[in-house]
Amino acid sequence: MTDRDPLHLHPLADKLQRELEERALGYGIGTTLIETYRDNSGQMEAWLKGRLPDGTITNRGAIVTWKKPGDSWHNLVWPDGTPCSLAFHRAIRVDRAGKIGLLGFGEVKLDPIGIDMYHILARIGESLGLRSLASVGDYTHFEVRGHGTLEQVKAALLSGVDIVDLRKA
Numbered sequence: 001m002t003d004r005d006p007l008h009l010h011p012l013a014d015k016l017q018r019e020l021e022e023r024a025l026g027y028g029i030g031t032t033l034i035e036t037y038r039d040n041s042g043q044m045e046a047w048l049k050g051r052l053p054d055g056t057i058t059n060r061g062a063i064v065t066w067k068k069p070g071d072s073w074h075n076l077v078w079p080d081g082t083p084c085s086l087a088f089h090r091a092i093r094v095d096r097a098g099k100i101g102l103l104g105f106g107e108v109k110l111d112p113i114g115i116d117m118y119h120i121l122a123r124i125g126e127s128l129g130l131r132s133l134a135s136v137g138d139y140t141h142f143e144v145r146g147h148g149t150l151e152q153v154k155a156a157l158l159s160g161v162d163i164v165d166l167r168k169a
Contacts, residue, residue, distance in 0.1 A: 002035060002042035008083035009036050010076065012163070013144045016128050017088050020142065023124050029117060030093040032102060034140060037083035040069035064138075073143045073150065079158050086153065086163075089140040092117055104139065115139070 006014050017033060024031050038046060047069070050062030057063065069075065073087035091102040092114070103117065104110035118139035122132035125142045133141040147153055147163040156163055 001037070001039045002046070003037055003083075004033050004035050004089075005083075006033060006036060008085055009088060010084040010086050010144065010157075010163070013084075013086050013088060016125075016130055016144060017090065017142070019128050020090060020121075020125050020130065023128070024090075024092075024121055027120065027124070029121060029124075031090040031121065032093055033088060034091045034102065035089040036074070036087075037085040038072065038074040039083075040075065043067065043069040043072055043075055071150065073145075076154065076157060079160065084157060086144040088142055090121070090142065091140045092121060110139075 006017070009017065013036075021031050021033075043065070046065045047067065049064050050059040051057055065072065067074075074085050076084050076086055078084050091105060094101065094103045094108055094114070096108055099107050101108035103114045118134050122134035122139070125132045129144075129146065131143040131145045133139075133143075148156065153163055
C-alpha cells in the first residue's frame with residue numbers, strides 16, 4: 001500500500017508538511033501532498049521500478065527509490081501497526097497554457113523553470129528543518145531527520161519513546 005493520507009504521517013512530519021505548504025503559498029507556489037506512507041509491498045513495488053528483482057538496473061530513468069522495504073523513512077509504523085511516516089512528497093500545482101496539473105506528472109512536463117521551482121520548494125523545506133532530495137532529482141521528496149538513525153527512530157517508535165526525546169539523549 002502506498003497512500004497520501006496525512007493521518008499516516010508522524011505528527012511532527014504532518015506539522016512540517018503543512019508549514020511547507022503554507023510557506024510555499026507565501027511565495028506563490030501551490031503544492032499538493034501526493035505521498036506519505038508506503039508499506040513494505042508498496043516500497044518493494046517502488047524499488048522494482050527500473051530494476052529486475054535481483055536489483056539489476058534496467059532503466060535508470062524509471063527508478064523512483066534507492067531504498068528497499070524497511071529501509072525508508074516512508075515505512076515507519078507505531079507499535080499497533082498504524083503508519084507514522086517521517087517522509088512525504090509534495091508536488092507543485094501549475095497552470096501551463098490551460099493545463100492544470102502537477103509539475104512533472106502527466107501532461108505537465110518538467111522543464112528548467114519547473115526544476116528551479118522545485119529547488120525553491122526544497123529551500124523552503126530545508127528552512128523548516130526538513131531534508132529534501134531535490135539535489136539528487138527526487139524533487140518532491142522531504143524527510144524529517146535529525147532524530148537519530150532510521151534504526152534508532154524505529155526502535156524509539158516501537159518502544160513508545162517520542163522521537164523528539166532522541167535529540168535530548
